[in-house]
Amino acid sequence: MIIKIDLASEIAIYIQLKNQIIEGIATGQLRPDEQLPSVRQLASDIGINMHTVNKGYGQLKSEGYTLIHKRKGVIINNLEDMKDPSYSEKLEINIKPLIAESICKGLTESDYLNLCKGIFKQLKKGEINKSELNPNR
Amino acid sequence: MIIKIDLASEIAIYIQLKNQIIEGIATGQLRPDEQLPSVRQLASDIGINMHTVNKGYGQLKSEGYTLIHKRKGVIINNLEDMKDPSYSEKLEINIKPLIAESICKGLTESDYLNLCKGIFKQLKKGEINKSELNPNR
DNA sequence: TTAGCTGTTATATACAACGTATAACAAGAA
DNA sequence: TTCTTGTTATACGTTGTATATAACAGCTAA
Known part of the structure:
Protein backbone atom coordinates (compact mmCIF):
# COMPACT_ATOMS: atom_id res chain seq x y z
CA MET A 1 0.00 0.00 0.00
CA ILE A 2 1.27 3.43 -0.91
CA ILE A 3 1.22 6.10 1.79
CA LYS A 4 0.99 9.70 0.61
CA ILE A 5 1.77 12.52 3.01
CA ASP A 6 0.87 16.12 2.24
CA LEU A 7 3.31 18.32 4.12
CA ALA A 8 1.28 21.41 3.18
CA SER A 9 -1.86 19.99 4.77
CA GLU A 10 -3.15 21.39 8.04
CA ILE A 11 -3.68 17.82 9.22
CA ALA A 12 -0.83 16.47 11.34
CA ILE A 13 1.43 13.98 9.56
CA TYR A 14 0.83 11.20 12.07
CA ILE A 15 -2.93 11.69 11.64
CA GLN A 16 -2.66 11.51 7.86
CA LEU A 17 -0.66 8.32 8.23
CA LYS A 18 -3.15 6.86 10.68
CA ASN A 19 -6.14 7.76 8.48
CA GLN A 20 -4.61 6.16 5.41
CA ILE A 21 -3.87 2.92 7.22
CA ILE A 22 -7.40 2.81 8.65
CA GLU A 23 -8.74 3.46 5.18
CA GLY A 24 -6.52 0.67 3.89
CA ILE A 25 -8.06 -1.69 6.43
CA ALA A 26 -11.59 -0.52 5.58
CA THR A 27 -11.08 -1.09 1.86
CA GLY A 28 -9.41 -4.43 2.37
CA GLN A 29 -6.11 -3.34 0.91
CA LEU A 30 -4.62 -4.18 4.29
CA ARG A 31 -5.67 -7.57 5.62
CA PRO A 32 -5.43 -9.05 9.11
CA ASP A 33 -2.03 -10.49 9.89
CA GLU A 34 -0.47 -8.41 7.16
CA GLN A 35 2.63 -6.66 8.39
CA LEU A 36 3.25 -2.95 8.16
CA PRO A 37 6.67 -1.53 7.34
CA SER A 38 8.90 -0.90 10.36
CA VAL A 39 8.83 2.57 11.85
CA ARG A 40 12.30 3.25 10.53
CA GLN A 41 11.57 1.86 7.08
CA LEU A 42 8.34 3.80 6.62
CA ALA A 43 9.87 6.97 7.98
CA SER A 44 12.68 6.62 5.49
CA ASP A 45 10.30 5.80 2.61
CA ILE A 46 8.07 8.82 3.04
CA GLY A 47 10.84 11.10 4.24
CA ILE A 48 9.67 11.90 7.74
CA ASN A 49 11.00 11.31 11.20
CA MET A 50 10.83 7.92 12.89
CA HIS A 51 9.02 9.34 15.91
CA THR A 52 6.23 10.73 13.78
CA VAL A 53 5.57 7.28 12.35
CA ASN A 54 5.87 5.79 15.82
CA LYS A 55 3.23 8.17 17.12
CA GLY A 56 0.78 7.15 14.41
CA TYR A 57 1.57 3.47 14.94
CA GLY A 58 1.15 3.87 18.67
CA GLN A 59 -2.36 5.25 18.28
CA LEU A 60 -3.33 2.56 15.79
CA LYS A 61 -2.25 -0.02 18.32
CA SER A 62 -4.02 1.55 21.27
CA GLU A 63 -7.22 1.83 19.22
CA GLY A 64 -7.14 -1.84 18.30
CA TYR A 65 -6.23 -1.62 14.62
CA THR A 66 -2.85 -3.25 14.98
CA LEU A 67 -0.84 -5.34 17.37
CA ILE A 68 2.78 -6.31 17.78
CA HIS A 69 3.86 -9.67 16.51
CA LYS A 70 7.21 -10.72 17.93
CA ARG A 71 8.34 -12.10 14.62
CA LYS A 72 6.68 -9.79 12.12
CA GLY A 73 6.62 -6.50 13.97
CA VAL A 74 3.45 -4.42 13.54
CA ILE A 75 0.61 -6.38 11.95
CA ILE A 76 -3.04 -5.67 11.22
CA ASN A 77 -5.31 -6.97 13.94
CA ASN A 78 -8.14 -9.42 13.47
CA LEU A 79 -11.26 -7.63 12.19
CA GLU A 80 -13.34 -8.92 15.08
CA ASP A 81 -10.97 -7.46 17.65
CA MET A 82 -11.20 -4.02 16.03
CA LYS A 83 -14.91 -3.72 16.69
CA MET B 1 -28.70 30.99 23.20
CA ILE B 2 -26.52 29.44 25.85
CA ILE B 3 -22.90 28.70 25.00
CA LYS B 4 -21.24 25.93 26.96
CA ILE B 5 -17.45 25.56 26.88
CA ASP B 6 -15.71 22.44 28.13
CA LEU B 7 -12.24 23.47 29.25
CA ALA B 8 -11.31 19.80 29.74
CA SER B 9 -12.12 18.99 26.12
CA GLU B 10 -9.36 18.36 23.62
CA ILE B 11 -11.21 20.59 21.17
CA ALA B 12 -9.94 24.18 21.12
CA ILE B 13 -12.21 26.70 22.83
CA TYR B 14 -12.66 28.88 19.76
CA ILE B 15 -13.66 25.77 17.77
CA GLN B 16 -16.21 24.74 20.40
CA LEU B 17 -17.63 28.26 20.29
CA LYS B 18 -17.74 28.26 16.50
CA ASN B 19 -19.40 24.83 16.36
CA GLN B 20 -22.12 25.82 18.80
CA ILE B 21 -22.98 28.97 16.90
CA ILE B 22 -23.11 27.05 13.61
CA GLU B 23 -25.32 24.50 15.30
CA GLY B 24 -27.50 27.32 16.57
CA ILE B 25 -27.92 28.59 13.03
CA ALA B 26 -28.66 25.09 11.72
CA THR B 27 -31.36 24.49 14.33
CA GLY B 28 -32.89 27.91 13.87
CA GLN B 29 -32.13 29.04 17.40
CA LEU B 30 -30.08 31.80 15.81
CA ARG B 31 -31.87 33.60 12.99
CA PRO B 32 -30.57 35.92 10.28
CA ASP B 33 -30.07 39.48 11.45
CA GLU B 34 -29.97 38.35 15.05
CA GLN B 35 -27.07 39.86 16.88
CA LEU B 36 -24.44 37.94 18.77
CA PRO B 37 -23.01 39.20 22.06
CA SER B 38 -19.97 41.42 21.72
CA VAL B 39 -16.57 39.77 21.96
CA ARG B 40 -16.00 41.34 25.36
CA GLN B 41 -19.47 40.45 26.66
CA LEU B 42 -19.33 36.83 25.56
CA ALA B 43 -15.78 36.43 26.82
CA SER B 44 -16.87 37.76 30.18
CA ASP B 45 -20.00 35.59 30.25
CA ILE B 46 -18.26 32.31 29.62
CA GLY B 47 -15.10 33.26 31.44
CA ILE B 48 -12.55 33.17 28.65
CA ASN B 49 -10.31 35.69 26.98
CA MET B 50 -11.59 38.26 24.51
CA HIS B 51 -9.12 37.16 21.84
CA THR B 52 -10.35 33.59 21.95
CA VAL B 53 -13.88 34.75 21.22
CA ASN B 54 -12.54 37.09 18.55
CA LYS B 55 -10.76 34.21 16.83
CA GLY B 56 -13.96 32.18 16.69
CA TYR B 57 -15.98 35.18 15.50
CA GLY B 58 -13.34 35.94 12.88
CA GLN B 59 -13.63 32.47 11.38
CA LEU B 60 -17.43 32.58 11.42
CA LYS B 61 -17.27 35.82 9.49
CA SER B 62 -14.73 34.63 6.95
CA GLU B 63 -16.78 31.50 6.34
CA GLY B 64 -19.92 33.48 5.67
CA TYR B 65 -21.93 32.70 8.79
CA THR B 66 -21.90 36.22 10.15
CA LEU B 67 -21.23 39.77 9.10
CA ILE B 68 -20.61 43.06 10.85
CA HIS B 69 -23.51 45.45 11.17
CA LYS B 70 -22.40 48.96 12.02
CA ARG B 71 -25.21 49.43 14.47
CA LYS B 72 -25.68 45.95 15.89
CA GLY B 73 -22.17 44.52 15.81
CA VAL B 74 -21.89 40.87 14.79
CA ILE B 75 -25.09 39.53 13.28
CA ILE B 76 -26.13 36.25 11.66
CA ASN B 77 -25.90 36.42 7.90
CA ASN B 78 -28.72 35.78 5.48
CA LEU B 79 -29.20 32.04 4.95
CA GLU B 80 -28.80 32.40 1.21
CA ASP B 81 -25.42 34.07 1.56
CA MET B 82 -24.15 31.22 3.73
CA LYS B 83 -24.58 28.65 1.00
C1' DT C 1 -18.14 67.27 22.40
C1' DT C 2 -17.78 63.71 25.52
C1' DA C 3 -18.24 59.13 27.02
C1' DG C 4 -19.00 54.53 26.00
C1' DC C 5 -19.61 50.90 23.08
C1' DT C 6 -18.31 48.14 18.81
C1' DG C 7 -14.80 45.20 16.07
C1' DT C 8 -9.98 45.10 15.21
C1' DT C 9 -5.04 45.11 15.72
C1' DA C 10 -0.55 44.96 18.07
C1' DT C 11 2.56 43.13 21.42
C1' DA C 12 3.93 40.01 24.92
C1' DT C 13 3.82 35.83 27.64
C1' DA C 14 2.99 30.92 28.83
C1' DC C 15 1.92 26.39 27.60
C1' DA C 16 1.01 22.41 24.75
C1' DA C 17 1.32 19.97 20.35
C1' DC C 18 4.00 18.76 16.45
C1' DG C 19 8.10 17.34 14.12
C1' DT C 20 12.86 16.52 14.11
C1' DA C 21 17.33 14.73 15.94
C1' DT C 22 20.35 11.70 18.46
C1' DA C 23 20.74 8.07 21.43
C1' DA C 24 19.87 4.09 23.94
C1' DC C 25 17.37 -0.23 25.50
C1' DA C 26 15.36 -5.17 25.49
C1' DA C 27 13.90 -8.77 22.58
C1' DG C 28 13.99 -11.67 18.83
C1' DA C 29 16.16 -13.36 14.14
C1' DA C 30 19.85 -14.75 11.26
C1' DT D 1 27.56 -11.68 17.42
C1' DT D 2 25.18 -8.75 14.44
C1' DC D 3 21.08 -6.93 12.77
C1' DT D 4 16.41 -5.40 13.11
C1' DT D 5 12.28 -4.89 15.77
C1' DG D 6 9.38 -1.67 18.85
C1' DT D 7 10.06 1.43 22.51
C1' DT D 8 11.75 5.08 25.48
C1' DA D 9 14.40 9.22 26.85
C1' DT D 10 16.12 13.73 26.05
C1' DA D 11 16.59 17.89 23.56
C1' DC D 12 15.46 21.52 20.25
C1' DG D 13 12.72 24.55 17.18
C1' DT D 14 8.29 25.73 15.32
C1' DT D 15 3.51 26.38 15.50
C1' DG D 16 -1.08 26.77 17.63
C1' DT D 17 -3.76 27.96 21.59
C1' DA D 18 -5.04 30.98 25.30
C1' DT D 19 -4.17 34.70 28.11
C1' DA D 20 -3.06 39.73 29.23
C1' DT D 21 -2.69 44.65 28.42
C1' DA D 22 -3.17 48.20 25.35
C1' DA D 23 -4.51 50.96 21.66
C1' DC D 24 -7.16 52.34 17.39
C1' DA D 25 -11.17 53.85 14.28
C1' DG D 26 -16.06 54.02 13.87
C1' DC D 27 -20.44 54.51 15.61
C1' DT D 28 -24.13 55.75 19.38
C1' DA D 29 -26.10 58.29 22.80
C1' DA D 30 -26.07 61.60 26.43
Whole structure:
Protein backbone atom coordinates (compact mmCIF):
# COMPACT_ATOMS: atom_id res chain seq x y z
CA MET A 1 0.00 0.00 0.00
CA ILE A 2 1.27 3.43 -0.91
CA ILE A 3 1.22 6.10 1.79
CA LYS A 4 0.99 9.70 0.61
CA ILE A 5 1.77 12.52 3.01
CA ASP A 6 0.87 16.12 2.24
CA LEU A 7 3.31 18.32 4.12
CA ALA A 8 1.28 21.41 3.18
CA SER A 9 -1.86 19.99 4.77
CA GLU A 10 -3.15 21.39 8.04
CA ILE A 11 -3.68 17.82 9.22
CA ALA A 12 -0.83 16.47 11.34
CA ILE A 13 1.43 13.98 9.56
CA TYR A 14 0.83 11.20 12.07
CA ILE A 15 -2.93 11.69 11.64
CA GLN A 16 -2.66 11.51 7.86
CA LEU A 17 -0.66 8.32 8.23
CA LYS A 18 -3.15 6.86 10.68
CA ASN A 19 -6.14 7.76 8.48
CA GLN A 20 -4.61 6.16 5.41
CA ILE A 21 -3.87 2.92 7.22
CA ILE A 22 -7.40 2.81 8.65
CA GLU A 23 -8.74 3.46 5.18
CA GLY A 24 -6.52 0.67 3.89
CA ILE A 25 -8.06 -1.69 6.43
CA ALA A 26 -11.59 -0.52 5.58
CA THR A 27 -11.08 -1.09 1.86
CA GLY A 28 -9.41 -4.43 2.37
CA GLN A 29 -6.11 -3.34 0.91
CA LEU A 30 -4.62 -4.18 4.29
CA ARG A 31 -5.67 -7.57 5.62
CA PRO A 32 -5.43 -9.05 9.11
CA ASP A 33 -2.03 -10.49 9.89
CA GLU A 34 -0.47 -8.41 7.16
CA GLN A 35 2.63 -6.66 8.39
CA LEU A 36 3.25 -2.95 8.16
CA PRO A 37 6.67 -1.53 7.34
CA SER A 38 8.90 -0.90 10.36
CA VAL A 39 8.83 2.57 11.85
CA ARG A 40 12.30 3.25 10.53
CA GLN A 41 11.57 1.86 7.08
CA LEU A 42 8.34 3.80 6.62
CA ALA A 43 9.87 6.97 7.98
CA SER A 44 12.68 6.62 5.49
CA ASP A 45 10.30 5.80 2.61
CA ILE A 46 8.07 8.82 3.04
CA GLY A 47 10.84 11.10 4.24
CA ILE A 48 9.67 11.90 7.74
CA ASN A 49 11.00 11.31 11.20
CA MET A 50 10.83 7.92 12.89
CA HIS A 51 9.02 9.34 15.91
CA THR A 52 6.23 10.73 13.78
CA VAL A 53 5.57 7.28 12.35
CA ASN A 54 5.87 5.79 15.82
CA LYS A 55 3.23 8.17 17.12
CA GLY A 56 0.78 7.15 14.41
CA TYR A 57 1.57 3.47 14.94
CA GLY A 58 1.15 3.87 18.67
CA GLN A 59 -2.36 5.25 18.28
CA LEU A 60 -3.33 2.56 15.79
CA LYS A 61 -2.25 -0.02 18.32
CA SER A 62 -4.02 1.55 21.27
CA GLU A 63 -7.22 1.83 19.22
CA GLY A 64 -7.14 -1.84 18.30
CA TYR A 65 -6.23 -1.62 14.62
CA THR A 66 -2.85 -3.25 14.98
CA LEU A 67 -0.84 -5.34 17.37
CA ILE A 68 2.78 -6.31 17.78
CA HIS A 69 3.86 -9.67 16.51
CA LYS A 70 7.21 -10.72 17.93
CA ARG A 71 8.34 -12.10 14.62
CA LYS A 72 6.68 -9.79 12.12
CA GLY A 73 6.62 -6.50 13.97
CA VAL A 74 3.45 -4.42 13.54
CA ILE A 75 0.61 -6.38 11.95
CA ILE A 76 -3.04 -5.67 11.22
CA ASN A 77 -5.31 -6.97 13.94
CA ASN A 78 -8.14 -9.42 13.47
CA LEU A 79 -11.26 -7.63 12.19
CA GLU A 80 -13.34 -8.92 15.08
CA ASP A 81 -10.97 -7.46 17.65
CA MET A 82 -11.20 -4.02 16.03
CA LYS A 83 -14.91 -3.72 16.69
CA ASP A 84 -16.09 -1.39 19.39
CA PRO A 85 -19.78 -1.32 20.37
CA SER A 86 -19.40 2.06 22.04
CA TYR A 87 -17.86 3.66 18.98
CA SER A 88 -21.08 5.21 17.66
CA GLU A 89 -21.28 7.50 20.67
CA LYS A 90 -17.89 9.00 19.96
CA LEU A 91 -18.78 9.13 16.29
CA GLU A 92 -21.90 11.19 16.88
CA ILE A 93 -19.87 13.93 18.55
CA ASN A 94 -17.67 14.17 15.45
CA ILE A 95 -20.47 14.05 12.90
CA LYS A 96 -22.79 16.59 14.51
CA PRO A 97 -20.73 19.70 13.68
CA LEU A 98 -20.31 18.49 10.10
CA ILE A 99 -24.04 18.08 9.63
CA ALA A 100 -24.80 21.45 11.22
CA GLU A 101 -22.30 23.02 8.85
CA SER A 102 -23.76 21.16 5.90
CA ILE A 103 -27.25 22.45 6.67
CA CYS A 104 -25.97 26.02 6.78
CA LYS A 105 -24.05 25.53 3.55
CA GLY A 106 -27.22 24.55 1.74
CA LEU A 107 -26.96 20.77 1.59
CA THR A 108 -30.20 18.86 2.04
CA GLU A 109 -30.39 15.69 4.09
CA SER A 110 -30.54 13.70 0.87
CA ASP A 111 -27.46 15.48 -0.46
CA TYR A 112 -25.58 14.60 2.69
CA LEU A 113 -26.71 10.98 2.83
CA ASN A 114 -25.93 10.44 -0.84
CA LEU A 115 -22.46 11.78 -0.28
CA CYS A 116 -21.98 9.27 2.54
CA LYS A 117 -23.35 6.43 0.41
CA GLY A 118 -20.88 7.36 -2.32
CA ILE A 119 -17.99 7.13 0.11
CA PHE A 120 -19.20 3.77 1.39
CA LYS A 121 -19.41 2.50 -2.17
CA GLN A 122 -15.92 3.75 -2.86
CA LEU A 123 -14.46 2.14 0.26
CA LYS A 124 -16.29 -1.15 -0.18
CA LYS A 125 -14.85 -1.77 -3.65
CA GLY A 126 -11.98 -3.80 -2.27
CA GLU A 127 -14.21 -5.76 0.06
CA ILE A 128 -15.13 -8.48 -2.41
CA ASN A 129 -12.03 -10.50 -1.57
CA LYS A 130 -12.20 -9.70 2.09
CA SER A 131 -13.86 -12.99 2.99
CA GLU A 132 -11.31 -14.92 4.90
CA LEU A 133 -10.68 -17.76 7.21
CA ASN A 134 -8.97 -16.75 10.40
CA PRO A 135 -5.28 -16.89 9.53
CA ASN A 136 -2.74 -18.69 11.65
CA ARG A 137 -1.05 -16.53 14.21
CA MET B 1 -28.70 30.99 23.20
CA ILE B 2 -26.52 29.44 25.85
CA ILE B 3 -22.90 28.70 25.00
CA LYS B 4 -21.24 25.93 26.96
CA ILE B 5 -17.45 25.56 26.88
CA ASP B 6 -15.71 22.44 28.13
CA LEU B 7 -12.24 23.47 29.25
CA ALA B 8 -11.31 19.80 29.74
CA SER B 9 -12.12 18.99 26.12
CA GLU B 10 -9.36 18.36 23.62
CA ILE B 11 -11.21 20.59 21.17
CA ALA B 12 -9.94 24.18 21.12
CA ILE B 13 -12.21 26.70 22.83
CA TYR B 14 -12.66 28.88 19.76
CA ILE B 15 -13.66 25.77 17.77
CA GLN B 16 -16.21 24.74 20.40
CA LEU B 17 -17.63 28.26 20.29
CA LYS B 18 -17.74 28.26 16.50
CA ASN B 19 -19.40 24.83 16.36
CA GLN B 20 -22.12 25.82 18.80
CA ILE B 21 -22.98 28.97 16.90
CA ILE B 22 -23.11 27.05 13.61
CA GLU B 23 -25.32 24.50 15.30
CA GLY B 24 -27.50 27.32 16.57
CA ILE B 25 -27.92 28.59 13.03
CA ALA B 26 -28.66 25.09 11.72
CA THR B 27 -31.36 24.49 14.33
CA GLY B 28 -32.89 27.91 13.87
CA GLN B 29 -32.13 29.04 17.40
CA LEU B 30 -30.08 31.80 15.81
CA ARG B 31 -31.87 33.60 12.99
CA PRO B 32 -30.57 35.92 10.28
CA ASP B 33 -30.07 39.48 11.45
CA GLU B 34 -29.97 38.35 15.05
CA GLN B 35 -27.07 39.86 16.88
CA LEU B 36 -24.44 37.94 18.77
CA PRO B 37 -23.01 39.20 22.06
CA SER B 38 -19.97 41.42 21.72
CA VAL B 39 -16.57 39.77 21.96
CA ARG B 40 -16.00 41.34 25.36
CA GLN B 41 -19.47 40.45 26.66
CA LEU B 42 -19.33 36.83 25.56
CA ALA B 43 -15.78 36.43 26.82
CA SER B 44 -16.87 37.76 30.18
CA ASP B 45 -20.00 35.59 30.25
CA ILE B 46 -18.26 32.31 29.62
CA GLY B 47 -15.10 33.26 31.44
CA ILE B 48 -12.55 33.17 28.65
CA ASN B 49 -10.31 35.69 26.98
CA MET B 50 -11.59 38.26 24.51
CA HIS B 51 -9.12 37.16 21.84
CA THR B 52 -10.35 33.59 21.95
CA VAL B 53 -13.88 34.75 21.22
CA ASN B 54 -12.54 37.09 18.55
CA LYS B 55 -10.76 34.21 16.83
CA GLY B 56 -13.96 32.18 16.69
CA TYR B 57 -15.98 35.18 15.50
CA GLY B 58 -13.34 35.94 12.88
CA GLN B 59 -13.63 32.47 11.38
CA LEU B 60 -17.43 32.58 11.42
CA LYS B 61 -17.27 35.82 9.49
CA SER B 62 -14.73 34.63 6.95
CA GLU B 63 -16.78 31.50 6.34
CA GLY B 64 -19.92 33.48 5.67
CA TYR B 65 -21.93 32.70 8.79
CA THR B 66 -21.90 36.22 10.15
CA LEU B 67 -21.23 39.77 9.10
CA ILE B 68 -20.61 43.06 10.85
CA HIS B 69 -23.51 45.45 11.17
CA LYS B 70 -22.40 48.96 12.02
CA ARG B 71 -25.21 49.43 14.47
CA LYS B 72 -25.68 45.95 15.89
CA GLY B 73 -22.17 44.52 15.81
CA VAL B 74 -21.89 40.87 14.79
CA ILE B 75 -25.09 39.53 13.28
CA ILE B 76 -26.13 36.25 11.66
CA ASN B 77 -25.90 36.42 7.90
CA ASN B 78 -28.72 35.78 5.48
CA LEU B 79 -29.20 32.04 4.95
CA GLU B 80 -28.80 32.40 1.21
CA ASP B 81 -25.42 34.07 1.56
CA MET B 82 -24.15 31.22 3.73
CA LYS B 83 -24.58 28.65 1.00
CA ASP B 84 -21.52 27.35 -0.74
CA PRO B 85 -21.89 25.08 -3.76
CA SER B 86 -18.33 23.83 -3.44
CA TYR B 87 -18.76 22.84 0.19
CA SER B 88 -19.47 19.17 -0.47
CA GLU B 89 -15.96 18.67 -1.80
CA LYS B 90 -14.39 19.87 1.44
CA LEU B 91 -16.97 17.87 3.35
CA GLU B 92 -16.04 14.62 1.66
CA ILE B 93 -12.45 14.95 2.84
CA ASN B 94 -13.68 15.23 6.43
CA ILE B 95 -16.23 12.44 6.26
CA LYS B 96 -14.08 9.81 4.58
CA PRO B 97 -11.84 9.04 7.59
CA LEU B 98 -14.91 8.79 9.82
CA ILE B 99 -16.56 6.27 7.53
CA ALA B 100 -13.37 4.23 7.17
CA GLU B 101 -13.10 4.16 10.96
CA SER B 102 -16.77 3.22 11.30
CA ILE B 103 -16.35 0.27 8.96
CA CYS B 104 -13.40 -1.01 10.99
CA LYS B 105 -15.32 -0.51 14.22
CA GLY B 106 -18.09 -2.78 13.02
CA LEU B 107 -20.77 -0.31 11.95
CA THR B 108 -22.73 -1.23 8.86
CA GLU B 109 -23.67 1.34 6.22
CA SER B 110 -27.23 1.32 7.60
CA ASP B 111 -25.96 1.90 11.13
CA TYR B 112 -23.99 4.89 9.96
CA LEU B 113 -26.73 6.39 7.82
CA ASN B 114 -29.30 5.97 10.59
CA LEU B 115 -26.99 7.78 12.98
CA CYS B 116 -26.78 10.66 10.50
CA LYS B 117 -30.54 10.71 10.03
CA GLY B 118 -30.99 10.90 13.78
CA ILE B 119 -28.71 13.92 13.97
CA PHE B 120 -30.59 15.61 11.13
CA LYS B 121 -33.86 14.98 12.93
CA GLN B 122 -32.43 16.42 16.10
CA LEU B 123 -31.10 19.55 14.38
CA LYS B 124 -34.21 20.15 12.32
CA LYS B 125 -36.52 20.30 15.33
CA GLY B 126 -36.21 24.07 15.56
CA GLU B 127 -36.69 24.56 11.86
CA ILE B 128 -40.48 24.72 11.94
CA ASN B 129 -40.48 28.44 12.64
CA LYS B 130 -37.55 29.11 10.38
CA SER B 131 -39.72 30.30 7.52
CA GLU B 132 -39.12 33.97 7.22
CA LEU B 133 -39.40 36.95 5.00
CA ASN B 134 -36.11 38.67 4.37
CA PRO B 135 -35.76 41.03 7.32
CA ASN B 136 -34.94 44.69 6.95
CA ARG B 137 -31.28 45.45 7.14
C1' DT C 1 -18.14 67.27 22.40
C1' DT C 2 -17.78 63.71 25.52
C1' DA C 3 -18.24 59.13 27.02
C1' DG C 4 -19.00 54.53 26.00
C1' DC C 5 -19.61 50.90 23.08
C1' DT C 6 -18.31 48.14 18.81
C1' DG C 7 -14.80 45.20 16.07
C1' DT C 8 -9.98 45.10 15.21
C1' DT C 9 -5.04 45.11 15.72
C1' DA C 10 -0.55 44.96 18.07
C1' DT C 11 2.56 43.13 21.42
C1' DA C 12 3.93 40.01 24.92
C1' DT C 13 3.82 35.83 27.64
C1' DA C 14 2.99 30.92 28.83
C1' DC C 15 1.92 26.39 27.60
C1' DA C 16 1.01 22.41 24.75
C1' DA C 17 1.32 19.97 20.35
C1' DC C 18 4.00 18.76 16.45
C1' DG C 19 8.10 17.34 14.12
C1' DT C 20 12.86 16.52 14.11
C1' DA C 21 17.33 14.73 15.94
C1' DT C 22 20.35 11.70 18.46
C1' DA C 23 20.74 8.07 21.43
C1' DA C 24 19.87 4.09 23.94
C1' DC C 25 17.37 -0.23 25.50
C1' DA C 26 15.36 -5.17 25.49
C1' DA C 27 13.90 -8.77 22.58
C1' DG C 28 13.99 -11.67 18.83
C1' DA C 29 16.16 -13.36 14.14
C1' DA C 30 19.85 -14.75 11.26
C1' DT D 1 27.56 -11.68 17.42
C1' DT D 2 25.18 -8.75 14.44
C1' DC D 3 21.08 -6.93 12.77
C1' DT D 4 16.41 -5.40 13.11
C1' DT D 5 12.28 -4.89 15.77
C1' DG D 6 9.38 -1.67 18.85
C1' DT D 7 10.06 1.43 22.51
C1' DT D 8 11.75 5.08 25.48
C1' DA D 9 14.40 9.22 26.85
C1' DT D 10 16.12 13.73 26.05
C1' DA D 11 16.59 17.89 23.56
C1' DC D 12 15.46 21.52 20.25
C1' DG D 13 12.72 24.55 17.18
C1' DT D 14 8.29 25.73 15.32
C1' DT D 15 3.51 26.38 15.50
C1' DG D 16 -1.08 26.77 17.63
C1' DT D 17 -3.76 27.96 21.59
C1' DA D 18 -5.04 30.98 25.30
C1' DT D 19 -4.17 34.70 28.11
C1' DA D 20 -3.06 39.73 29.23
C1' DT D 21 -2.69 44.65 28.42
C1' DA D 22 -3.17 48.20 25.35
C1' DA D 23 -4.51 50.96 21.66
C1' DC D 24 -7.16 52.34 17.39
C1' DA D 25 -11.17 53.85 14.28
C1' DG D 26 -16.06 54.02 13.87
C1' DC D 27 -20.44 54.51 15.61
C1' DT D 28 -24.13 55.75 19.38
C1' DA D 29 -26.10 58.29 22.80
C1' DA D 30 -26.07 61.60 26.43
